[in-house]
Amino acid sequence: MNDTVLSRFLRYVAIDTQSDPSSTSQPTTEKQKDLGRLLVEELRSIGVADAHLDEHGYVYGTIPANTGKAQVPVICFCSHMDTAPDFSGTGVKPQVIENYRGGDIVLPADATRIIRVAEHPELANQIGNDIVTTDGTTLLGADDKAGIAEIMTAAAELMANPQIPHGTIKILFTPDEEVGRGVNRVDLQKLGADFAYTLDGETAGHIEDETFSADGVDIEITGVAIHPGFAKGRMENAIRIAAAIIDRLPKHMAPETTEGREGFLHPTDLSGSMEKAHIGLIVRDFTVEGLKEKERLLEKIVREVMKDHPGSSYRMKITEQYRNMKEVLERSPAIVENALEAIRRAGMEPVRGSIRGGTDGSRLSFMGLPCPNLFAGGHAFHSPLEWVSRQDMEKAVQTIVELVQVWEEQAPA
Incomplete structure (x- = not known):
């Protein structure tokens, strides 16, 4: 051959x-x-x-x-x-x-x-x-x-x-x-x-x-589910909470706005219902400290959004992917x-x-x-x-x- x-x-x-x-x-x-x-x-x-x-x-x-x-x-x-x-x-x-x-x-x-x-x-x-x-x-x-x-x-x-x-x-x-x-x-x-x-x-x-060094982040949000007909002042919609978190991610820290040695926060998955929602993200930076800074910023955003939803809770899990x-x-x-x-x-x-x-x-x-x-x-x-x-x-x-x-x-x- x-x-x-x-x-x-x-x-x-x-x-x-x-x-x-x-x-x-x-x-x-x-x-x-x-x-x-x-x-x-x-x-x-x-x-x-x-x-x-x-x-x-x-x-x-x-x-x-x-x-x-x-x-x-x-x-x-x-x-x-x-x-x-x-x-x-x-x-x-x-x-x-x-x-x-x-x-x-x-x-x-x-x-x-x-x-x-x-x-x-x-x-x-x-x-x-x-x-x-x-x-x-x-x-x-x-x-x-x-x-x-x-x-x-x-x-x-x-x-x-x-x-x-x-x-x-x-x-x-x-x-x-x-x-x-x-x-x-x-x-x-x-x-x-x-x-x-x-x-x-x-x-x-x-x-x-x-x-890049790389981590994956999973955020699980538990909202307050109420019949929409009786929801005023009581419902805390997990989908809306998740959307608010994503909306607050810095626009200058996204794959579509970065290049060279700039890292990013990138949502890759969004799913949910009124009671529970999930956000999947990847975090990328050339240094581990840069990763940690972005992850601290992400958690700060989540906490700020959650302040407006006192009946709801979240869990954030970070998984190391590669270095x-x-x-x-x-x-x-x-x-x-x-x-x-x-x-x-x-x-x-x-x-x-x-x-x-x-x-x-x-x-x-x-x-x-x-x-x-x-x-x-x-x-x-x-x-x-x-x-x-x-x-x-x-x-x-x-x-x-x-x-x-x-x-x-x-x-x-």
């Missing part, structure tokens, strides 16, 4: 792997295992003998070391198999626009969906490249099947070329990243890596070693520095950045596996406007191959 990163990618996006936040199973959807089984089969076909899919939907595999150096660290490369619940991932029909000449891209099955250069400035750097999009009716799944295709292609290159020196390399493909459960049951002892790199970023040449991986990565600077060098060797000028979000790498870092995030080349994730270029995926493959050599070179003889 003479596969390329593009042919692999097109094969993988055709498999529906959308995860389900309402499911309590692991993985949240069995169809993610369909891709997992295919990846195991393909890994074995290139010589990765221990490749397997476990009961929780994780794919593991090992590329053995081929160097005489004993102290080369064990590196893991990781990507997630699921696609986001935000938009349909069923029946993906990718189109390849060869030798892109510039201009807006009208998607063939829905002419109202247009990938506009004005909104996607990275297209200006893709002249002459081959662009992959959908027909406009589904998302593409470059998040993160581009990363999977890149790791698989690099693995095939390393297995086929024993003259490329490297230490032991571990491969990990995870389910359920898009619903925040991507590493819940990963077996780090079985994985046996010293550190990892996720390939789940966007623009070619970018590496991200910083994420800024920079706290961990700063202790091992070579993990990022060597990736920057690999990007240079692959012919790009590296760009170091922060993610206004999180990745599996955030959780893995705090579980004891330091893990920055490398580019995979995709853009406009979670939408029907998602796109990726073949050449950027090839650059990611080259970066992986260069990176394992950088680590081998630096190990003592």
Whole structure:
């Protein structure tokens, strides 16, 4: 099988792997295992003998070391198999626009969906490249099947070329990243890596070693339910209380009004009845103190609203979701520095950045596996406007191959 990163990618996006936040199973959807089984089969076909899919939907595999150096660290490369619940991932029909000449891209099955250069400035750097999009009716799944295709292609290159020196390399493909459960049951002892790199970023040449820190907040409100015909001076409607709380959230502290290193308070769920209501929120900031400040502000708002409703009560629960991986990565600077060098060797000028979000790498870092995030080349994730270029995926493959050599070179003889 003479596969390329593009042919692999097109094969993988055709498999529906959308995860389900309402499911309590692991993985949240069995169809993610369909891709997992295919990846195991393909890994074995290139010589990765221990490749397997476990009961929780994780794919593991090992590329053995081929160097005489004993102290080369064990590196893991990781990507997630699921696609986001935000938009349909069923029946993906990718189109390849060869030798892109510039201009807006009208998607063939829905002419109202247009990938506009004005909104996607990275297209200006893709002249002459081959662009992959959908027909406009589904998302593409470059998040993160581009990363999977890149790791698989690099693995095939390393297995086929024993003259490329490297230490032991571990491969990990995870389910359920898009619903925040991507590493819940990963077996780090079985994985046996010293550190990892996720390939789940966007623009070619970018590496991200910083994420938001993140908490979830649930507010349960108990109002006073009275027959509306006799409610004057007595009813305290939990729905109205919840609406008043949301209305008082600072407008300058919302996702739609923030950028860069600014955090936010973001209501994600509102439900209820006259007697009981629930508000779900997410809180994001690059520092834990910034999180705590926003949570104190939120509780202050709740208390002020509740003063007007003396017969009602509330309960506020804060759940830690993930933390800024920079706290961990700063202790091992070579993990990022060597990736920057690999990007240079692959012919790009590296760009170091922060993610206004999180990745599996955030959780893995705090579980004891330091893990920055490398580019995979995709853009406009979670939408029907998602796109990726073949050449950027090839650059990611080259970066992986260069990176394992950088680590081998630096190990003592």
